[in-house]
Amino acid sequence: MEASRQSLAERPRIALGADHTGFQAKENMKIHLQSSGYVVSDEGTSSEESVDYPDFAISVARRVQQGQYDLGMLVCGTGIGMAMAANKIGGVRAAVAHDALTARMSREHNDANVLAMGARVLNGYQIIEVAESFLSAQFAGGRHRRRVEKISELDQEPKHKE
Numbered sequence: 001m002e003a004s005r006q007s008l009a010e011r012p013r014i015a016l017g018a019d020h021t022g023f024q025a026k027e028n029m030k031i032h033l034q035s036s037g038y039v040v041s042d043e044g045t046s047s048e049e050s051v052d053y054p055d056f057a058i059s060v061a062r063r064v065q066q067g068q069y070d071l072g073m074l075v076c077g078t079g080i081g082m083a084m085a086a087n088k089i090g091g092v093r094a095a096v097a098h099d100a101l102t103a104r105m106s107r108e109h110n111d112a113n114v115l116a117m118g119a120r121v122l123n124g125y126q127i128i129e130v131a132e133s134f135l136s137a138q139f140a141g142g143r144h145r146r147r148v149e150k151i152s153e154l155d156q157e158p159k160h161k162e
């Protein structure tokens with residue numbers, strides 16, 4: 001079902017986060033999502049002053065992990081660092097997407113619950129397009145479910161220190 005056709009009750013709650021490079025893109029995305037009827041939590045940053053991206057990735061990832069929000073969206077320079085940090089939080093499946101296809105496939109095949117994008121890679125219009133593609137997609141289940149379950153099992157493995 002397209003995001004624009006979803007009833008307000010069906011729309012996922014979204015936690016947003018960005019570092020200084022992604023700040024303006026996050027602000028624009030927040031306005032777009034709120035005007036489209038989404039419940040949005042802005043986890044920061046609140047300016048273009050230099051910050052450490054893991055702080056915001058972890059905040060968004062924990063909101064998703066704890067079920068306070070259904071999905072997360074992150075913006076930094078490339079999306080890579082944010083995704084790496086978010087994926088350290090159990091139960092989070094963060095995907096970097098730089099086009100609508102990879103955003104959609106991350107939901108349909110990988111059940112991604114956090115989207116990471118790059119403000120140095122995508123312009124403002126493209127970020128909205130990628131976010132909308134992510135939001136309009138649903139997990140396909142089927143053969144993809146067992147693959148995602150194998151990934152989820154890794155969250156249960158004990159962490160070893162060297």
